[in-house]
Amino acid sequence: MEIRNLINITDLSVEEINSLINTADDIVAHPEAYEDICRHKKLATLFFEPSTRTRLSFEAAMLELGGSVLGFSSANSSSAAKGESVSDTVRTVGCYADIIAMRHPKEGAPIVAARRAGVPIINAGDGGHFHPTQTLTDLLTIKRKFGRLNGLTIGLCGDLKFGRTVHSLIEAMLRYENIRFVLISPEELQVPDYIKESMDKAGVDWTETSSLDDAMPQLDVLYMTRIQKERFFNEEDYVRLKDSYILTPEKMRLAGENMIVMHPLPRVNEISVEVDDDPRACYFFQALCGKHIRMALILFLLGIKRQ
Numbered sequence: 001m002e003i004r005n006l007i008n009i010t011d012l013s014v015e016e017i018n019s020l021i022n023t024a025d026d027i028v029a030h031p032e033a034y035e036d037i038c039r040h041k042k043l044a045t046l047f048f049e050p051s052t053r054t055r056l057s058f059e060a061a062m063l064e065l066g067g068s069v070l071g072f073s074s075a076n077s078s079s080a081a082k083g084e085s086v087s088d089t090v091r092t093v094g095c096y097a098d099i100i101a102m103r104h105p106k107e108g109a110p111i112v113a114a115r116r117a118g119v120p121i122i123n124a125g126d127g128g129h130f131h132p133t134q135t136l137t138d139l140l141t142i143k144r145k146f147g148r149l150n151g152l153t154i155g156l157c158g159d160l161k162f163g164r165t166v167h168s169l170i171e172a173m174l175r176y177e178n179i180r181f182v183l184i185s186p187e188e189l190q191v192p193d194y195i196k197e198s199m200d201k202a203g204v205d206w207t208e209t210s211s212l213d214d215a216m217p218q219l220d221v222l223y224m225t226r227i228q229k230e231r232f233f234n235e236e237d238y239v240r241l242k243d244s245y246i247l248t249p250e251k252m253r254l255a256g257e258n259m260i261v262m263h264p265l266p267r268v269n270e271i272s273v274e275v276d277d278d279p280r281a282c283y284f285f286q287a288l289c290g291k292h293i294r295m296a297l298i299l300f301l302l303g304i305k306r307q
């Protein structure tokens, strides 16, 4: 069987994404049909950067499919700390596991890994580049909330420059119809030019603003993001920009009653905890969707189908 990897969301066709969403829904409807489907299969989670949701949802996903998990949760607890290359690490782990989910601070590291592993590689986030399984999570969340992935106005707010979840979500949504983006950020954290070029090429409608208040009434989805301290070269810039946007119950009053608030999490300050009780807040539901879609993805990449 040809080895399929997931490095960028565009590695999957729209039909394949729709099929993953259908499988995720089938898993919820018929959990008993999946509980032993990955028996004797092993997932390795190689996390060279911190994670809560991505690593643990991958591990929970494989365990709920009846498989096993192994791996490490920081570079310091692997031989990377002794200078081992990514290439040698994944070639070794490919001898122990059937599929690998890897997070690495260096952009492009999963591409190097995919050349050497001999088993499917899933990019669980590479630097400020891409985070395709977060995007699958986001698409499943939107589909479950709206029943569609077309005809939506999506506001992306916060760190749009370094935010890999934002870049991947835009890339994915460009392939659906009648999508409009409202990009809400300080000038210093606007989306990179190559993403703007992709939006122009796809012919989607997009606007940039620094005002969350102005954007709120227009949105079906508000996708909040954290200002990421770890991506800044300079502490002063981080301190100046970190509280650029804080979503509060007062701001929520500016939004429509059907708008949903998403966030890949972790959050720091950008959504006040009072918003959590608003029925439009769906970031913890989103984290649950992450487990379901990763279950579907593991099955897809291992070529396993429900009998």
Ligand code: CP
Residues within 6 Å of the ligand: 050, 051, 052, 053, 054, 055, 125, 134, 264, 265, 266
């Ligand atoms: N959304 C996300 O990637 O969260 P973690 O960093 O906790 O994995």
